[in-house]
Amino acid sequence: MCAGFTVFIPHLTHYVEEHAILTGLAGGQAYDMWLRQDIDWLAECDGMVYLAKSRGADIERTFAEAHGIRVFESVEEAIEKLQEVAV
DSSP states (O other): OTTSOOOOOGGGHHHHHHHHHHHTSOOOOOHHHHHHHHHHHHTTOSEEEOOSOOHHHHHHHHHHHHTTOEEESSHHHHHHHHHHHHO
Protein backbone atom coordinates (compact mmCIF):
# COMPACT_ATOMS: atom_id res chain seq x y z
CA MET A 1 0.00 0.00 0.00
CA CYS A 2 2.88 2.35 0.72
CA ALA A 3 3.97 1.87 -2.91
CA GLY A 4 0.63 3.29 -4.08
CA PHE A 5 -1.17 0.05 -4.91
CA THR A 6 -4.53 -1.22 -3.72
CA VAL A 7 -3.94 -4.57 -2.03
CA PHE A 8 -6.35 -7.49 -1.61
CA ILE A 9 -5.32 -10.13 0.93
CA PRO A 10 -7.51 -13.27 0.70
CA HIS A 11 -6.55 -14.45 4.18
CA LEU A 12 -8.38 -11.50 5.70
CA THR A 13 -11.72 -13.06 4.71
CA HIS A 14 -11.10 -15.29 7.72
CA TYR A 15 -12.15 -12.36 9.91
CA VAL A 16 -15.37 -11.86 7.94
CA GLU A 17 -16.22 -15.52 8.55
CA GLU A 18 -15.25 -15.29 12.22
CA HIS A 19 -17.42 -12.20 12.74
CA ALA A 20 -20.38 -13.86 11.02
CA ILE A 21 -20.06 -16.91 13.26
CA LEU A 22 -19.70 -14.86 16.47
CA THR A 23 -22.70 -12.66 15.67
CA GLY A 24 -24.86 -15.51 14.43
CA LEU A 25 -25.31 -13.90 11.01
CA ALA A 26 -23.89 -16.83 9.10
CA GLY A 27 -20.82 -18.94 9.15
CA GLY A 28 -19.35 -22.24 8.34
CA GLN A 29 -19.16 -21.38 4.66
CA ALA A 30 -17.53 -23.98 2.48
CA TYR A 31 -13.89 -23.49 1.49
CA ASP A 32 -14.94 -23.43 -2.18
CA MET A 33 -17.22 -20.44 -1.56
CA TRP A 34 -14.32 -18.42 -0.16
CA LEU A 35 -12.05 -19.54 -3.00
CA ARG A 36 -14.64 -18.43 -5.58
CA GLN A 37 -14.69 -15.00 -3.96
CA ASP A 38 -10.89 -14.86 -4.06
CA ILE A 39 -10.94 -15.74 -7.77
CA ASP A 40 -13.55 -13.04 -8.46
CA TRP A 41 -11.24 -10.47 -6.84
CA LEU A 42 -8.16 -11.88 -8.56
CA ALA A 43 -9.86 -11.44 -11.94
CA GLU A 44 -9.75 -7.67 -11.31
CA CYS A 45 -6.08 -7.57 -10.33
CA ASP A 46 -3.03 -6.53 -12.35
CA GLY A 47 -0.87 -9.06 -10.55
CA MET A 48 -0.58 -11.43 -7.64
CA VAL A 49 2.22 -12.27 -5.25
CA TYR A 50 2.73 -16.01 -4.87
CA LEU A 51 4.41 -16.35 -1.47
CA ALA A 52 4.18 -20.07 -0.78
CA LYS A 53 2.72 -23.28 -2.09
CA SER A 54 -0.75 -24.06 -0.74
CA ARG A 55 -3.98 -25.47 -2.14
CA GLY A 56 -5.57 -22.03 -2.51
CA ALA A 57 -2.44 -20.20 -3.67
CA ASP A 58 -1.81 -22.86 -6.33
CA ILE A 59 -5.38 -22.54 -7.64
CA GLU A 60 -5.08 -18.75 -7.67
CA ARG A 61 -1.73 -18.95 -9.50
CA THR A 62 -3.16 -21.29 -12.14
CA PHE A 63 -6.10 -18.92 -12.65
CA ALA A 64 -3.81 -15.90 -12.88
CA GLU A 65 -1.52 -17.52 -15.43
CA ALA A 66 -4.48 -18.68 -17.53
CA HIS A 67 -5.94 -15.16 -17.57
CA GLY A 68 -2.80 -13.14 -18.27
CA ILE A 69 -2.47 -11.83 -14.71
CA ARG A 70 1.16 -11.39 -13.74
CA VAL A 71 2.50 -13.63 -10.97
CA PHE A 72 5.35 -12.35 -8.79
CA GLU A 73 7.51 -14.36 -6.41
CA SER A 74 7.97 -11.52 -3.88
CA VAL A 75 6.42 -8.23 -2.80
CA GLU A 76 9.60 -6.46 -3.91
CA GLU A 77 9.35 -7.92 -7.41
CA ALA A 78 5.68 -6.90 -7.67
CA ILE A 79 6.46 -3.32 -6.64
CA GLU A 80 9.35 -3.07 -9.09
CA LYS A 81 7.50 -4.55 -12.07
CA LEU A 82 4.13 -2.87 -11.48
CA GLN A 83 5.72 0.53 -10.97
CA GLU A 84 7.37 0.13 -14.39
CA VAL A 85 3.91 -0.33 -15.92
CA ALA A 86 2.41 2.62 -14.01
CA VAL A 87 5.01 5.10 -15.28
